[in-house]
Amino acid sequence: MGADLKPIRTDADYEAALAEAGRLWGARSGTPEGDRLDVLATLIDAYESRHYPMDPPDAIDAILFRMEQQGLTRKDLEPLIGPRGRVAEVLNRKRGLSIEMIRNLHEGLGISAEILIRPTRHEEAA
The missing domain is CATH 1.10.260.40 (lambda repressor-like DNA-binding domains)
Structure with a gap:
C-alpha cells in the first residue's frame, strides 16, 4: 500500500491523491484498500471545497x-x-x-x- 496519508496542501498533493484514489477505485469497503480510499475521498473533498467552491444555484x-x-x-x-x-x-x-x-x-x-x-x-x- 502507499505512503502514510497526509493532508492535501498543494495541487501536486491533490493530483497524487486523485491518482491513488483512481488506483484504489472499486476496493471493497472494510478492507485496508477500501478504508484508504474512504480517507482519500474525504481529504480530496476537503481540498476541493476550499479551492474550488461551487456557488449554489440562484x-x-x-x-x-x-x-x-x-x-x-x-x-x-x-x-x-x-x-x-x-x-x-x-x-x-x-x-x-x-x-x-x-x-x-x-x-x-x-x-x-x-x-x-x-x-x-x-x-x-x-
Whole structure:
C-alpha cells in the first residue's frame, strides 16, 4: 500500500491523491484498500471545497432545473407564481419572487427556501 496519508496542501498533493484514489477505485469497503480510499475521498473533498467552491444555484436556476426534472411547463407554475405573464417575468429574471411565491415554490416543488431567497443573477448585477 502507499505512503502514510497526509493532508492535501498543494495541487501536486491533490493530483497524487486523485491518482491513488483512481488506483484504489472499486476496493471493497472494510478492507485496508477500501478504508484508504474512504480517507482519500474525504481529504480530496476537503481540498476541493476550499479551492474550488461551487456557488449554489440562484432561485431561477433551481426552478428551471426542477421543471426539467419533473417535466413541468410554465403553465404548471401558474398556481405557484401567478398568471402566465408573471411566470414569464420571473423566469426571465425581470421580476423577483414574493414571499408568497417562495412559500408556494418551496411547498409545491420542494425547492429549498434558502435557495429561493437568494438574489438572482439579474438582481446581483443591478
